[in-house]
Amino acid sequence: MKVKLRNPDRVVEVSGPKNVLMLLQHLQIVPESVLVIRDSTLLTRDETLTDSDEVEVRPVLSGGARR
Amino acid sequence: MKCKVCRQHAVLDIRRHNAGFCREHFLEHISNQVAKTIKEFKMFAPTDRLLLAVSGGKDSLALWDLLLDLGYDVTGFYLDLGIGGYSTRSKEACIAYADRKDAKLIVRNLAEEHGYTVPELSKLTRRAPCSGCGLNKRYEFNRAALEEGFDILVTGHNLDDEVATLFGNVLHWNTDMLARQAPVLEERLFGSGDSARTVLVKKVKPLVKMAERETAAYALLKGIDYVIEECPMVEGNTQHKYKEAITMLEEASPGTKTQMYFGFLKKAAPRFAENPTEDVELAPCSQCGAVTLQPAQGEPVCAFCKMKAMAARRRSEGVSAPTIRRSGR
Numbered sequence: 461m462k463v464k465l466r467n468p469d470r471v472v473e474v475s476g477p478k479n480v481l482m483l484l485q486h487l488q489i490v491p492e493s494v495l496v497i498r499d500s501t502l503l504t505r506d507e508t509l510t511d512s513d514e515v516e517v518r519p520v521l522s523g524g525a526r527r
Numbered sequence: 528m529k530c531k532v533c534r535q536h537a538v539l540d541i542r543r544h545n546a547g548f549c550r551e552h553f554l555e556h557i558s559n560q561v562a563k564t565i566k567e568f569k570m571f572a573p574t575d576r577l578l579l580a581v582s583g584g585k586d587s588l589a590l591w592d593l594l595l596d597l598g599y600d601v602t603g604f605y606l607d608l609g610i611g612g613y614s615t616r617s618k619e620a621c622i623a624y625a626d627r628k629d630a631k632l633i634v635r636n637l638a639e640e641h642g643y644t645v646p647e648l649s650k651l652t653r654r655a656p657c658s659g660c661g662l663n664k665r666y667e668f669n670r671a672a673l674e675e676g677f678d679i680l681v682t683g684h685n686l687d688d689e690v691a692t693l694f695g696n697v698l699h700w701n702t703d704m705l706a707r708q709a710p711v712l713e714e715r716l717f718g719s720g721d722s723a724r725t726v727l728v729k730k731v732k733p734l735v736k737m738a739e740r741e742t743a744a745y746a747l748l749k750g751i752d753y754v755i756e757e758c759p760m761v762e763g764n765t766q767h768k769y770k771e772a773i774t775m776l777e778e779a780s781p782g783t784k785t786q787m788y789f790g791f792l793k794k795a796a797p798r799f800a801e802n803p804t805e806d807v808e809l810a811p812c813s814q815c816g817a818v819t820l821q822p823a824q825g826e827p828v829c830a831f832c833k834m835k836a837m838a839a840r841r842r843s844e845g846v847s848a849p850t851i852r853r854s855g856r
Contacts, residue, residue: 491778493771497747504540506528518747522739
């Protein structure tokens with residue numbers, strides 16, 4: 461499957477089938493720190509992904525000065 | 528996973544609630560949580576004029592959307608910090624959202640207001656960019672609210688922001704900061720009776736119960752086109768490192784962030800507020816009138832005016848700085 465990653469934008473290829481949690485573990489990404497998106501829809505950790513899927517892993521943690 | 532409300536297919540899992548939600552019930556859940564937070568902390572009333580600081584990111588645009596849908600009189604305020612293409616794209620996201628919702632937006636430009644951008648200020652003052660940026664934003668948000676006659680200043684700080692700040696304050700035992708960390712900072716007046724004037728507008732944070740992942744999900748599911756890229760100056764930022772550490776704890780033990788922040792508000796914050804470490808006297812800044820500490824000797828000058836004076840002095844001494852790009856809406 462094609463996995464789009466951010467900051468910086470890039471695409472990596474990962475073999476399926478895997479569920480979302482397995483994909484994130486494979487990429488060494490903490491699941492609480494991202495959203496996983498397919499076709500503009502969010503995916504929960506138990507969703508199964510196959511080789512033909514294209515997904516985006518979008519980080520949600522923003523940084524900045526203490527405000 | 529199924530939605531806890533309707534048992535239809537879930538799009539988001541919120542592990543600290545041990546629940547999944549479909550799109551419709553997730554959006555309803557977020558709106559209810561924000562409405563409840565506003566009421567619980569007595570943040571504002573439907574008749575108040577709200578100024579919302581917007582950055583083009585997910586939190587402030589999601590909050591704008593929520594407040595508009597809840598029927599509040601809210602105006603966006605975007606401060607162009609002059610951080611190259613990042614600031615341009617951030618401003619465009621705010622303008623696009625305002626146009627789409629026919630919402631009111633005020634745009635100001637730091638370079639036009641004070642003669643420097645954030646990157647330039649960092650170089651001139653030799654301070655970390657986030658430090659100067661934070662000071663300028665706090666000052667300009669309050670100034671804009673006062674000048675434009677708003678009752679309340681609203682910011683999009685979420686649960687992760689508050690926990691990271693709390694984490695940093697505890698690590699360094701910043702007890703004076705711990706005494707002031709709250710979802711609501713009340714208005715501050717100088718003078719009394721007819722001569723009383725507001726120097727600090729009431730500040731509120733309606734997203735304190737929302738995790739960062741939830742505001743991002745809300746923005747995506749509502750089709751809000753927010754800026755995903757990170758500020759290019761944030762690399763190595765301490766606050767970001769705290770967030771990463773706390774998120775790992777949350778992953779291992781869901782509910783950690785909520786327990787830490789709301790446990791602090793309930794059990795610890797009142798103790799810090801009752802026992803201030805310094806007996807401080809406040810005074811109006813002799814240069815701009817903003818609230819500041821009364822020094823033991825000499826005229827009171829606020830941190831913002833000191834920083835601005837330092838930047839001007841260094842510039843006159845020939846410290847090189849990037850060229851200011853001026854841009855209006």
